[in-house]
Amino acid sequence: MPGPVLPTETLLGAWVAAGLTLFIYSFLYKDNPLFKLGEHLYVGISVGYSVVLAWHTVFLRLLWEPVKKDIIENPAALGSYVLLIPAVLGLLMWARFIPKIAWLSRLAFAFVVGFGSGVAIPRAVSSYILKQIEDTVNPLVIRGADGLSMGFNLASPQSGVNTIVLVIGVVSVLFYFFFSVEHTGPGRVTARTGIYFLMIAFGAAFGYTVMSRMSLLIGRFSDLIKYASAEYGYAALVLLALTVLALAAWEMASRGRHAV
Amino acid sequence: MIFLKRQLPLAVTFVMGVAFAIQYYIPHPVSEEAITNVSKWMQIISGFALALGLASIFHVHAVKIKRQVPGWGYSIVLYAAMLATIIVGFWSKGETRVNGAQTALGWLYDYSMVPLQGTMFSILAFFIASAAYRAFRARSREASVLLVAAVLVMMGRVPLGQFLLPWTWDVTQWLLNVVNSAVRRAILIGVSMGQVALSLKIILGIERAYLGGGRDQ
Secondary structure, three states, X not given: XXXXXXXXXXXXXXXXXXXXXXXXXXXXXXXXXXXXHHHHHHHHHHHHHHHHHHHHHHHHXXXXXXXXHHXXXXXXXXXXXXXXXXXXXXXXXXXHHOHHHXXXXXXXXXXXXHHHHHHHHHHHHHHHHHHHHHHHOOOOEEEEOOEEXXXXXXXXXXXXXXXXXXXXXXXHHHHHOOOOOXXXXXXXXXXXXXXXXXXXXXXXXXXXXXXXXXXXXXXXXXXXXXXXXXXXXXXXXXXXXXXXXXXXXXXXXXXXXXXX | OHHHHHHHHHHHHHHHHHHHHHHOOOOOHHHHHXXXXXXXXXXXXXXXXXXXXXXXXXXXXXXHHHHOOOOHHHHHHHHHHHHHHHHHHHHOOOOOEEOOEEOHHHHHHHHHHHHHHHHHHHOHHHHHHHHHHHHHOOOOHHHHHHHXXXXXXHHHOOHHHHHHOOOHHHHHHHHHHHHHHHHHHHHHHHHHHHHHHHXXXXXXXXXXXXXXXXXXX
8 A cells, every 4th residue: 555645845854865866876986077066065065054054153143233232222222232352353354355455454363363262271271180180080999888898890980990000000101292301211111002002993993983883884874775665666776777877888988088 | 664563463362372271260240251151252263264264265276177187077076166155155045955855955965965975974984994903903013902902892892792792891991991092192282282282382482384485484
């Protein structure tokens, strides 16, 4: 029994999504016009989307609407007029387009970079240096009902044994990147330990990244399988056949050109 | 003129840097309001800065079209896609959904951007496999450690691996929560120290690369 008919926009969307997915996957064969088409569409759509988002969230919601509201409701008050300061600074950035007054853009960059640098210092010190050190130096023994005890449970990151591993890891990795002292004798052992910690962490990070890419791949394949059903007019299957045919035609045409 | 071109930007950087470094240590409503407002200002300035990037991409592809370099047709495709998205976006008033119903921009996002983005990133799964083959050939003790850690994490993150070797889940958790944490923490401490040093150099006017080149530098 046939299922309910899908709305036209969903059906059209499925064909577009399946086609674009196959265009990008065609790169697995080799660089080809279909992939380039998909790649340029991706850049174009992403840029267009960023422009629309910036216009509505930044220019309209943060700038135009508050200023317009103040002009209508309370024109005498300063209110949102201060928002014209960042607007002017933003316009100064555009001075880069006119070589004669390009230096004006420096004021805007100075404002942004100065703010960023100032904000970064206390936050980096408190959140990323002091806090990280504080979290690294944990007590080895804890006072429980049975008196003092040290945890040997590897599964608990807070256990005493893991605290020792954590301290050794942090110190040895920091020492490995500390080049003011020559890595000889005990220093060499510490630096080598740091390398092993780094290798394990890089391996773990790599494995984690591979699995996240795999999950994206499964997601795309699952969509293609869904779009290959009769409900979607066998979109994925039809487009796969067309993609293969297009690639074969392109390959033959390229070989013909090379032969000439 | 030299003052306006060189000293004034450095003075602005210094004043802004010192003011907002101190602001963190002043828990007063005025100080809190200042950081909230200026953070909003930064969002507005970044909106204007987007135009710089847009101009750059326009310029690169306009040159390609003008000179008719091989593949210039794709630049027209890029322009067309960009223009179409902008028109659709303005027509949809920048909303992807209104009262739960998908707008034209939402359609473009769901059926073009999401599949393209997902596929672009997922294609890396294939290339990462060949990269892994080259990187993981256990030619040294360090490479072997990397290989073992990566394989354990990959096994521990999938149901099949957990079914075949149930202990890989615990080992993966330990590697990620303890060893990986230690390394990330050390790197974070090092990077933050570098960030503080660079910020100080910028505020004090020692680092000026952000002002761009030129004779006035």
